[in-house]
Amino acid sequence: MPIAIVTAATSRWDLIPLVCALALLAGVAMTAIGLAERRRQQHFGHYSEAPRRKRVAAGRPAGVHWSDRPAFPQDPPMTPDLRLVPVTPANLDAAIAVRVRPDQEHFVTSVVKSLAEAYVHPRTAWPRLILDGSDAVGFLMAFLDIDWNGKGVDFRSGLWRLNVTPGAQGRGVGRFAVSSVAAELRRRGATRMYVTWHPGDGGPEGFYRKLGFELTGEVSGDQTVGVLAL
Numbered sequence: 069m070p071i072a073i074v075t076a077a078t079s080r081w082d083l084i085p086l087v088c089a090l091a092l093l094a095g096v097a098m099t100a101i102g103l104a105e106r107r108r109q110q111h112f113g114h115y116s117e118a119p120r121r122k123r124v125a126a127g128r129p130a131g132v133h134w135s136d137r138p139a140f141p142q143d144p145p146m147t148p149d150l151r152l153v154p155v156t157p158a159n160l161d162a163a164i165a166v167r168v169r170p171d172q173e174h175f176v177t178s179v180v181k182s183l184a185e186a187y188v189h190p191r192t193a194w195p196r197l198i199l200d201g202s203d204a205v206g207f208l209m210a211f212l213d214i215d216w217n218g219k220g221v222d223f224r225s226g227l228w229r230l231n232v233t234p235g236a237q238g239r240g241v242g243r244f245a246v247s248s249v250a251a252e253l254r255r256r257g258a259t260r261m262y263v264t265w266h267p268g269d270g271g272p273e274g275f276y277r278k279l280g281f282e283l284t285g286e287v288s289g290d291q292t293v294g295v296l297a298l
């Protein structure tokens with residue numbers, strides 16, 4: 069269609085409306101792409117298991133999605149130095165020292181117990197320490213492909229544990245943790261991410277709902293089950 073219009077044009081002044089229309093279309097398309105990316109980031113933020121500088125230098129690993137553009141001003145503040153690292157002999161003490169507020173302790177298992185569980189479930193547990201620069205600000209553990217009801221038909225992956233230190237809460241560490249696990253599960257081919265939580269005042273339900281988790285309607289023991297489409 070544009071070719072027909074161009075050939076029909078008798079002078080370059082005739083092309084001005086066409087050029088304006090094409091510029092307008094390009095603007096609308098770029099705005100739509102920007103809005104879609106903003107919605108994705110509002111849910112997931114950025115993901116990195118390596119420091120940002122090294123990550124950019126190393127290139128993008130297959131299946132891991134993030135955006136290297138500056139955040140929109142409306143996006144929640146993200147600390148650029150957040151990253152996940154495996155728990156090693158060198159950082160074990162720092163990992164065990166990660167504790168939540170005393171009034172939150174009944175909502176999550178201690179890191180030391182989670183690491184013991186990871187030891188006895190090495191194939192299904194994916195524990196990681198969350199660092200902000202060199203400071204340990206949290207701990208997470210994902211579960212991978214567990215047989216949900218023991219019948220061999222429903223295998224699920226998701227977030228098993230999440231502990232953010234009191235001083236780091238409210239700064240996007242939890243969002244980063246969820247985003248990181250979502251990226252790891254996507255990389256492994258999962259299409260859903262599950263989480264369970266203890267209901268109750270001061271608990272994490274509002275946090276998970278804010279990040280897009282929906283109730284499955286199930287309970288696991290005394291915990292609510294939530295799911296996020298990846």
Ligand SMILES: CC(C)(COP(=O)(O)OP(=O)(O)OC[C@H]1O[C@@H](n2cnc3c(N)ncnc32)[C@H](O)[C@@H]1OP(=O)(O)O)[C@@H](O)C(=O)NCCC(=O)NCCS
Nearest residue numbers: 144172175176231232237238239240241242243272274275
């Ligand atoms: C729940 C927890 C992981 C949240 O971590 P966090 O680092 O404080 O969360 P973020 O700063 O990333 O918050 C992300 C968003 O969720 C909101 N949010 C955080 N905690 C919330 C809560 N308890 N209720 C409702 N909203 C909450 C934040 O306001 C923020 O929203 P915004 O982006 O609009 O500002 C943390 O408070 C924690 O470790 N709690 C104790 C242990 C626990 O309950 N773990 C979960 C076990 S299943």
